[in-house]
Amino acid sequence: MRQIFLFISLVVLGFGLYLKFFYDVPDSQIQINFFVSWFLIIVAIASLLMNLFWSNPKKRKEE
Amino acid sequence: MNKKVTAIFIITLAALGVLWAYSFGPISGTVAIKANPASLQSTPQQTVIAQQNIAFGVYHNKDLAENFYTIKFPQTWQLQPNSPAGSYRFASDNGSGSAELQDVADNTTLELFVLSQAEPALKKSEAGYLRVSYQKTSVNGNDAYQLTYRSTASGTDYETIKTYITGADHAAVITLTATQSGFASIQPLFASILTSFQWENK
Numbered sequence: 001m002r003q004i005f006l007f008i009s010l011v012v013l014g015f016g017l018y019l020k021f022f023y024d025v026p027d028s029q030i031q032i033n034f035f036v037s038w039f040l041i042i043v044a045i046a047s048l049l050m051n052l053f054w055s056n057p058k059k060r061k062e063e
Numbered sequence: 064m065n066k067k068v069t070a071i072f073i074i075t076l077a078a079l080g081v082l083w084a085y086s087f088g089p090i091s092g093t094v095a096i097k098a099n100p101a102s103l104q105s106t107p108q109q110t111v112i113a114q115q116n117i118a119f120g121v122y123h124n125k126d127l128a129e130n131f132y133t134i135k136f137p138q139t140w141q142l143q144p145n146s147p148a149g150s151y152r153f154a155s156d157n158g159s160g161s162a163e164l165q166d167v168a169d170n171t172t173l174e175l176f177v178l179s180q181a182e183p184a185l186k187k188s189e190a191g192y193l194r195v196s197y198q199k200t201s202v203n204g205n206d207a208y209q210l211t212y213r214s215t216a217s218g219t220d221y222e223t224i225k226t227y228i229t230g231a232d233h234a235a236v237i238t239l240t241a242t243q244s245g246f247a248s249i250q251p252l253f254a255s256i257l258t259s260f261q262w263e264n265k
Contacts, residue, residue: 024168024169024232026166026168027166031086031087031091034086035082035083035086035087038082038086039079039082042075042078042079042082043075043079046071046072046074046075046078049071050068050071050072053065053067053068053071054065054068
């Protein structure tokens with residue numbers, strides 16, 4: 001389950017970076033591109049960090 | 064729940080709030096492209112056209128990172144204030160001219176854009192639009208598409224040369240207009256303005 005969550009976070013991060021740096025944005029959509037790309041990057045990084053810091057139930061049991 | 068995870072969640076919510084405010088909320092407006100003040104500075108240059116010594120102002124546009132360009136316009140022409148980023152608009156007694164940057168989507172070509180979007184838009188916006196010619200040309204080694212047309216405004220007939228020049232991200236559009244009666248005499252000046260165009264970061 002955790003691996004799936006990690007994979008989805010990385011996909012979202014990749015898509016956000018693609019929109020930010022590689023997508024050819026029409027002049028009329030610069031603002032929405034700015035918002036969506038940063039939204040995806042922030043959410044993906046937060047998901048990765050949460051995934052990293054989430055306490056493992058197996059480890060808790062061992063403790 | 065893990066304290067670190069809770070902290071990350073709260074920080075993320077705060078960051079998203081700031082992002083929204085920066086994009087659409089009370090502190091927005093900073094995302095739009097702004098004109099670089101350096102783009103409005105010109106350096107003088109004398110050029111002989113049809114045995115006449117004409118003073119030009121050479122402009123270096125540095126508004127859009129991938130599309131810096133150079134162009135010259137006669138010093139007697141008045142630069143119109145508040146032109147959008149990447150563009151110049153000039154007016155004079157016997158003609159007018161503009162240089163601007165045009166966003167062309169990656170999924171089309173400049174020629175297709177000119178024929179399928181730009182010209183139909185001109186037909187709607189210009190009264191009495193009549194195409195005189197359309198040709199593929201070259202401006203300082205850049206592929207370009209040139210549309211010449213006639214139109215009418217306030218009872219006066221005008222002739223316009225609109226040249227679309229391919230560029231790295233945006234295309235450049237140079238529009239030169241004169242009255243039909245004075246068009247032939249001003250054409251050498253128009254040719255000089257057009258050939259002065261150069262991409263700076265090619």
